[in-house]
Amino acid sequence: MANAPFELKGKSVYVAGHRGMVGAALVRRLAREDVHLVTVDRREVDLCNQAAVFDWFAKTRPQVIFLAAAKVGGIVANDTLRAEFIYDNIAIAANVIQAAHQNGAEKLMFLGSSCIYPKLAPQPLREDSVLTGPLEPTNEPYAIAKIAGIKMAEAYRSQYGSDFISVMPTNxxxxxxxxxxxLSHVVAALIRRFHEAKVAGAKSVIVWGTGTPRREFLYVDDMADACVHLMKTYSSAELVNIGTGEDITIAEFARVVAAIVGYGGEIGFDTSRPDGTPRKLLDVSRLAKLGWRATTSLEDGVRRAYEAYLSHT
Incomplete structure (x- = not known):
């Protein structure tokens, strides 16, 4: 089994899901490394298609894989597209991990999600709390698919000595x-909602839920930096949480977004909408011991996200 430190320099590095938010951030971060970056468009290789994935891997034989491809969405998407979320995400994980093994990949990182943790697990969420209780029902199919990916990485490491690792980014x-x-996540949903309200001169904006759940938010480029750091320095079957170690209520966060967008109206709450898990704060002590901490403040990150939104509207 390969051990850390792991040398990325000169390697063929495949980012699965390079057009998504997470994959694109990894591509930006890897541009600072001396690697041969490999990507392939979904129209060329559907990662849910086993034959297509196996054929592409046999031809390309990437040495390093960041498995960031996934079918993702917010609380409504997770709760309504339950079949797609479990099927697509299990298929992607199974196909890419097996293909990496078959073609002698040196290292693979599987990116999970903090929703893998039980709904009422003790806070902050420790890596060893996986499978210790029931999941949040609204995103259970997605969570189960991600847990399957984690367990696959563990199994291939155990049986074959594969240097496959798993990380758990926060929101x-x-x-x-x-x-x-x-179908968006809460940050993007609020940026759009407050911006449209500002443009329209709306007197109030309604936020879904009660506003009381607490959430941890990580700027995606910080996440990418953490992933590259761990790819170089970490080699173990145990998960590693990636987050800031700090959280905020949805109500407080809504006020942060409103201030950055420049919306000055009232903020109300639609309590008929689901809240989801009461709190999701990651224990990031393992990551800190491995030498990495987030550097982008919530205000700076939301400001950059809003600028990116404006550039595409």
Missing amino acids: LYGPGDNYHPE
Whole structure:
């Protein structure tokens, strides 16, 4: 089994999901490394298609893989597209991990999600709390698919000695986010909602839920930097949380977004909408011991995200 430190220099590095918010951030970060970056468009290789994935890997044989491809969405998307979320994400993980093994990849990183943790797990969420209790029902299919990916990486490491690792990013936001009015995550949804309200001169904006759940938010380029750091320095079966170690209520966060967007109206809450998990704060002590901490403040990150949103509207 290969051990850290792991040398990226000169390697063929494949970012799966390079057009998504997370994958694009990884591509930006890897531009600062001396690597041969490999990407392939979904129209050329559908990662849910096993034959297509196996064929592409056999021809390309990437040495290093960041598995950031996934079918993702906010609380409504997770709760309504349950079949797609479990099928697509299990298929992507199974196909890419097996293909990496078959073609002698030197190292693979599987990116999970903080929703893998039980709904009522003790806070902050420690890596060893996976599978210790029931999941949040609204995103259970997605969470189960991500847990399957984690367990696959563990199994290939155990059986074959594969240097496959898994990381668990917290709630991410930044350039390339999805601003769909119904299917987006909370950061993108609020940026869009407050911006449109400002432009329209609306007197109030309604935020889904009670506003009381607490969430941790990480700027996506910080996440990418953490992933590259861990790819170079970490080699173990145990998960590593990636986050800031700080959280904020949705109500407080809404006020931060409103201030940065420049919206001065009232903020109300639609309590008929689901809140989701009461709190999701990651324990990032393992990551800190490995020598990495987030550097982008919430205000700076939201400001950059809003600038990116404006540049594409």
